Amino acid sequence: MNRISLSHYFCGMRNLIAFYLRFRIFLVFAALQGVALYTYFTSSEFPKLQLLTTTGAFNAEVLKVRNDVTKHFNLENTNKQLEWENIRLREKLRQSVYRVEKGAISIDDTSFKQQYTYIPGTVINSTFDKRDNYMTIDIGQISGIERGMGVFSSRGVVGVIHYVGTDYSIVKTVLTKNINIDVMLEKGGAFGLLKWNGEDARRGTISGISNDMVVKKWSKVVTRGGSGIFPRGILVGRVEKKGFIEGKPLWDITVRFSEDFRSIQHVYVVKNLMMQELIDVEKHIPAPVEEEDL
Amino acid sequence: MGKILLHSIRFVLFVLVQVLILNNLELRWGIYPMLYPLFIMLLPLEMTTVPLLLVSFALGISIDAFSNTFGLHASAAVVFAYFRPVIFKLLAPRDGYESEVEGNIYEMGYRWFIYAFGLLLLIHHTWYFLIEHFKLNELLMVLKKTGLSVVLSFVLSLLVQLIFVSRNKSER
Numbered sequence: 481m482n483r484i485s486l487s488h489y490f491c492g493m494r495n496l497i498a499f500y501l502r503f504r505i506f507l508v509f510a511a512l513q514g515v516a517l518y519t520y521f522t523s524s525e526f527p528k529l530q531l532l533t534t535t536g537a538f539n540a541e542v543l544k545v546r547n548d549v550t551k552h553f554n555l556e557n558t559n560k561q562l563e564w565e566n567i568r569l570r571e572k573l574r575q576s577v578y579r580v581e582k583g584a585i586s587i588d589d590t591s592f593k594q595q596y597t598y599i600p601g602t603v604i605n606s607t608f609d610k611r612d613n614y615m616t617i618d619i620g621q622i623s624g625i626e627r628g629m630g631v632f633s634s635r636g637v638v639g640v641i642h643y644v645g646t647d648y649s650i651v652k653t654v655l656t657k658n659i660n661i662d663v664m665l666e667k668g669g670a671f672g673l674l675k676w677n678g679e680d681a682r683r684g685t686i687s688g689i690s691n692d693m694v695v696k697k698w699s700k701v702v703t704r705g706g707s708g709i710f711p712r713g714i715l716v717g718r719v720e721k722k723g724f725i726e727g728k729p730l731w732d733i734t735v736r737f738s739e740d741f742r743s744i745q746h747v748y749v750v751k752n753l754m755m756q757e758l759i760d761v762e763k764h765i766p767a768p769v770e771e772e773d774l
Numbered sequence: 775m776g777k778i779l780l781h782s783i784r785f786v787l788f789v790l791v792q793v794l795i796l797n798n799l800e801l802r803w804g805i806y807p808m809l810y811p812l813f814i815m816l817l818p819l820e821m822t823t824v825p826l827l828l829v830s831f832a833l834g835i836s837i838d839a840f841s842n843t844f845g846l847h848a849s850a851a852v853v854f855a856y857f858r859p860v861i862f863k864l865l866a867p868r869d870g871y872e873s874e875v876e877g878n879i880y881e882m883g884y885r886w887f888i889y890a891f892g893l894l895l896l897i898h899h900t901w902y903f904l905i906e907h908f909k910l911n912e913l914l915m916v917l918k919k920t921g922l923s924v925v926l927s928f929v930l931s932l933l934v935q936l937i938f939v940s941r942n943k944s945e946r
Contacts, residue, residue, distance in 0.1 A: 523844030
């Protein structure tokens, strides 16, 4: 009697150990999986560990070496872009404009106050064919970069600063899931949110434009400058296609980006000098009060 | 000791190749070749699952650190490592595996390698793209990307072995 219960006991013990060993593997698996998925899903909102991003001192250095080798393949193209931009800006200078009313104009400098300054940066790592595409640039805290600043290039809008390291930062490009940049049609001023569905690096969509607005094909889409991230009027792209969304009074608008995300070398980061003022003012917007349905 | 050194060097090489070359290929249709699962495949057969999981996690997180994926590769690599013993058991030869061998194509034969690695790679890629998209209405794109990338990753892994694993050394 005693013997039987003892062997039973050992048998149960052995099973327990076997079960524990089996379970241990799953436990380790679940723990590692938990850590990995947790960092993945939280970091697409707000990364915490610099070491695990491309702004880490060592990681960024390695990528920079790679970029130093590959950047020369694009040099000619890059130079041409910068040349075009210079020409465009030169045309706006006072010396290229013929003064129609001679002597009548005096520029009152105090009526203009600088609102935006731009910080130039070089792209050292980027992708365009993933579901979420990020970009590493070689300027960080030291150059005055902050999270949430807008990024554009000579061709158009690129994205928003996602994470700032000491010397490098990560840009969340337009080609990500929840980018939602405020954009508007240059003519007409209808505005909506820019989104990307993950398929084509050259096309995005705008949601939220009511279908009683006039939307012309190939009309320009620019930033709205709503939240102070971008100045108003930076080019995003052109309307390539419009259609109806079934069951909703909205246009389904496809935008062809003016930016070519496959070959970005130089970008500008927007610093809004009046950002604090904007935040302070917008604090006074009353919070939406939910009215009870009667 | 020599084995540890060999696998450490391999670890670094696989990370570098993935990060510096494969991450920047930018092929069309969202094809993304991943070679690092081969490293986990080639870890010693007698290695138990827990160290296997830990090494795979380290490999994945190292690749994440260079590609702004924040843990996506780590997650997929751990899935690969978790299923490796399962698949190996499923496809075990009649008299079991010899210890001290490596799961490469010469030791285990083409047939075994194609089945085992093919299955594991399919699981790995499916997981990777599912988590990357994480949207039900993009399922078609996930399938397309998985199907195309698996083929390329597999061919790449075959080529790497044909070039770098010397046959004579393996046959002993």
